[in-house]
Each structure stands twice: as structure tokens, then as C-alpha cells.
Amino acid sequence: MSILHLSFYATFALSGLGLAFHRTHLISALLCLESMMLSMYVALSAWPTENHTATFTLAPILMLAFSACEAATGLAMLVASSRTHGSDHLHNLNLLQC
Amino acid sequence: MSPHAKLISSFSLILGTTITISSNHWIMAWTGLEINTLAILPLISKSHHPRAIEAAIKYFLVQATASALVLFSSMINAWATGQWDITQLSHPTASILLTAALAMKLGLVPFHFWFPEVLQGSPMTTALLLSTVMKFPPITILFLTSNSLNPPILTTMALASAALGGWMGLNQTQTRKILAFSSISHLGWMTIIVTYSPNLTLLTFYLYSLMTAAVFLNLNTTKAMSLTTMMTSWAKIPTLSTTLMLALLSLAGLPPLTGFLPKWLIMQELTKQEMTSAATIIAILSLLGLFFYLRLAYYSTITLPPNSTNHMKQWHINKPTSPMIAIFTSLSTLLLPLSPMILATI
Numbered sequence: 004m005s006i007l008h009l010s011f012y013a014t015f016a017l018s019g020l021g022l023a024f025h026r027t028h029l030i031s032a033l034l035c036l037e038s039m040m041l042s043m044y045v046a047l048s049a050w051p052t053e054n055h056t057a058t059f060t061l062a063p064i065l066m067l068a069f070s071a072c073e074a075a076t077g078l079a080m081l082v083a084s085s086r087t088h089g090s091d092h093l094h095n096l097n098l099l100q101c
Numbered sequence: 102m103s104p105h106a107k108l109i110s111s112f113s114l115i116l117g118t119t120i121t122i123s124s125n126h127w128i129m130a131w132t133g134l135e136i137n138t139l140a141i142l143p144l145i146s147k148s149h150h151p152r153a154i155e156a157a158i159k160y161f162l163v164q165a166t167a168s169a170l171v172l173f174s175s176m177i178n179a180w181a182t183g184q185w186d187i188t189q190l191s192h193p194t195a196s197i198l199l200t201a202a203l204a205m206k207l208g209l210v211p212f213h214f215w216f217p218e219v220l221q222g223s224p225m226t227t228a229l230l231l232s233t234v235m236k237f238p239p240i241t242i243l244f245l246t247s248n249s250l251n252p253p254i255l256t257t258m259a260l261a262s263a264a265l266g267g268w269m270g271l272n273q274t275q276t277r278k279i280l281a282f283s284s285i286s287h288l289g290w291m292t293i294i295v296t297y298s299p300n301l302t303l304l305t306f307y308l309y310s311l312m313t314a315a316v317f318l319n320l321n322t323t324k325a326m327s328l329t330t331m332m333t334s335w336a337k338i339p340t341l342s343t344t345l346m347l348a349l350l351s352l353a354g355l356p357p358l359t360g361f362l363p364k365w366l367i368m369q370e371l372t373k374q375e376m377t378s379a380a381t382i383i384a385i386l387s388l389l390g391l392f393f394y395l396r397l398a399y400y401s402t403i404t405l406p407p408n409s410t411n412h413m414k415q416w417h418i419n420k421p422t423s424p425m426i427a428i429f430t431s432l433s434t435l436l437l438p439l440s441p442m443i444l445a446t447i
Contacts, residue, residue, distance in 0.1 A: 008180050015173050022166055032162060039169045046176055054183070062128050066172070069135045073165055076139055080158045087151040096155045099218040 014042035029091040040070035113140035121238035127175035156222025170202035210261040217281040229317035262289030267389025305363035315348035315429035346402040353394040359436040
């Protein structure tokens with residue numbers, strides 16, 4: 004695997020771990036999600052460069068559009084949790100326990 | 102919720118599902134999954150109740166992670182093989198990551214922890230959408246990639262799902278959580294057969310959607326969110342108690358009803374593939390589910406509460422019954438004699 008691919012792999016894996024091991028705030032989980040999407044964006048952008056396929060240039064833009072929608076939705080969820088639970092602390096989200 | 106918002110959400114759900122199930126390229130599959138996730142969030146959180154917002158947050162985080170993992174696994178496969186075809190996922194790391202991502206999307210063990218809580222926090226009709234429509238694109242991707250998935254991992258997840266769905270459903274009193282665990286155990290049945298006969302996975306999914314739609318719509322009419330409400334719902338519409346019992350027994354997989362068909366065909370196929378111990382284990386584990394289905398049927402239909410309820414019994418409710426209950430209940434109880442035709446067309 005080339006060094007470029009390894010860096011995309013490592014970025015995604017580290018932000019994925021950051022999302023999985025989030026501790027206090029919802030916003031840190033959202034940031035890690037954004038970081039995963041950013042690493043995917045750069046990886047998808049590198050694909051038409053290394054394979055000389057111009058038609059694939061649409062893919063990173065499409066991915067970016069959807070990840071922007073997702074980020075906006077995540078922030079809306081953050082605001083909603085502030086309105087209902089008072090903060091974005093994740094240990095407050097315990098109303099639905101078994 | 103305003104009709105305009107409801108229209109856009111439901112249209113986006115249909116659009117996202119159609120995009121994923123008709124895709125050949127991984128980017129389109131991912132697009133459909135993302136559209137579905139974004140479209141159902143307003144439906145989960147429409148009442149702005151704290152529990153609904155919490156369910157929406159948990160749903161969003163899990164599904165967004167799973168979508169990113171799907172995209173990443175397809176990227177790894179593209180780096181290794183140079184193509185983005187869904188049916189040609191040959192790189193083993195990509196296949197394992199995709200399995201984990203789809204398990205997160207569907208709610209298979211060990212990625213099932215979000216599912217009961219999200220179903221509990223959402224309204225009844227949205228819970229129905231979460232159990233049926235939202236599972237259709239990931240199951241389609243499982244069907245399309247079935248020749249490159251890892252059978253031991255899938256069998257382990259399936260058996261664990263059947264076990265956990267059965268055991269954890271035993272201690273529940275909230276009907277939506279019971280239906281969530283029933284969904285998890287049915288997903289176990291769907292997953293165990295996907296590498297051997299993917300058509301049976303789709304058949305199980307279709308029949309499960311029919312039966313669970315019958316139960317959800319039934320509970321939605323009587324607004325039975327917990328076991329205690331179910332016990333007194335016989336007074337509202339007595340016929341619905343009977344149809345609820347039949348639909349629940351069909352979900353349990355009892356023989357003259359439709360729910361027996363997928364279990365029978367799956368066990369037959371597993372035995373033909375020399376996996377008799379897996380077939381035996383999953384059949385025994387579905388007995389746990391039978392216990393709580395029988396308990397629900399018993400409390401709703403077979404017994405009547407011994408004393409009068411504390412509040413006025415509602416003998417006539419204002420909302421008319423959905424006609425779909427009749428269609429789904431008759432389909433979910435009477436399709437077994439049609440099994441040769443079903444086998445010929447799946």
C-alpha cells in the first residue's frame with residue numbers, strides 16, 4: 004500500500020476510534036465524524052488523479068454534499084439535545100435504558 | 102408534523118431505498134443509505150420529546166458511522182482491485198469492514214445496542230419504518246455481496262443475534278422494545294443463510310416485514326405502548342385482539358401460519374449445506390422468542406383482566422382502523438399453502 008493510501012487509512016481509523024471512544028460531549032463525536040468524512044473526501048479526490056479517469060471527479064463532490072448535509076443534521080441534533088437535556092453531555096442520554 | 106415535511110420525508114425515504122437497491126456502484130449505494138438516514142430523522146424526532154430527541158441522536162450517530170464505514174470499505178476494495186462494482190468485493194479486509202458496517206446498519210449483534218432504545222423513543226409508525234423500510238437497503242447490499250462475505254463471521258453474528266434477541270426480549274414490558282428484540286432475532290435468521298442461499302434472506306425479510314407491519318399497525322390503533330395497556334385493549338376493538346394474536350404467533354414461526362415458511366426453508370438449506378448444528382442451535386434459540394410472543398398473545402387475547410380498569414373503558418375510539426391491518430394479517434397467516442409458488446418465484 005502506498006504511503007498516501009496508508010495515510011488515508013490511518014486518518015480514517017484514528018477518527019473512527021475517536022468517534023467510538025467519545026467521552027463527554029456530543030460535539031467531539033460530531034467532529035470525529037467530520038474528520039472521517041474529510042479523509043474519505045481526500046481519498047476519493049486522489050482516485051481520479053492516480054487513475055487518470057476524469058469522469059470520476061464527480062464522486063468527491065457528491066460525497067461532500069452529503070457529508071455537509073450530515074454535518075448540518077448533526078448540529079441540529081446538538082441544538083435539540085441542548086433544548087431538551089440542557090447540555091450536550093452524552094451521559095445525560097439515559098432516558099431510554101432497558 | 103406539517104404535511105409538506107411529511108411528504109418530503111416519505112418521498113426521500115422511497116428515493117433513498119430505490120437508489121440503493123438499484124445501484125451497481127458503491128457511491129450510489131452509499132448515497133441511498135445517506136438519504137435514508139437523513140430522511141427518517143425528522144420522523145423520529147417529530148414530537149420533540151426528550152426521549153425522541155435522544156433516540157434521533159443515537160440513530161444518527163450509529164448510521165452515520167456505518168455509512169462512512171461502507172464508503173471506506175469500498176475505497177479499500179477500489180485501492181486493491183481498481184473497480185467499484187458492488188458484486189465484486191474481493192479484498193478480505195474490505196469484506197470484513199463491510200460486514201461490520203452492515204451489522205451496524207441492521208442491528209446485528211454485537212452492534213445492536215442502539216436498536217431497542219431508538220425504537221422505544223420513536224413513534225409507533227416510525228418504529229415500523231425503522232424495522233422494515235430502513236432495513237431493506239442494507240439487506241439488499243448483503244444480498245449483492247453475498248458471494249464474498251465470510252461465512253463463519255456471519256454465522257456467529259446470526260446465532261448471537263438469535264440468542265440475544267430471544268433472551269433480552271424476555272424481561273421487557275414495553276411493546277416497542279419487545280418488537281425491537283424480535284427484529285434482532287429475525288435478522289439472525291436472515292443472516293445465517295445469506296452466504297448459502299441469498300434468495301432465502303430476501304424471502305425471510307419480505308415475510309418478516311409483512312408480519313411485523315401487521316403487529317405494529319395493530320398496536321398503533323390501540324396505542325398499546327406497554328404490556329399493561331395491551332391487557333385492556335380488548336375492550337377497544339375486540340377483533341383486533343384476535344388479529345394481533347394471529348400475527349404474533351406467525352412472527353413466532355408456528356406451523357400453519359406464514360412465519361413457519363422462512364424458518365423451515367432456512368433449516369432445510371442449512372442441513373443441505375452440512376450445517377446441522379447451526380440449524381439446531383438457531384431453531385432452539387427461537388424458542389425464547391416464542392415465549393414472549395406467547396406471553397403477548399396471552400395477555401392481549403386469551404386472558405381478560407380480573408378487575409375493571411381505573412379509568413373509563415373506551416368502547417368506541419375515534420380513529421378508524423387502518424385497512425392495511427386486514428391485508429397484512431391475512432397475508433401473514435394464510436401464505437403457507439402457497440409455498441410451492443413462493444419457492445418457484447424467489
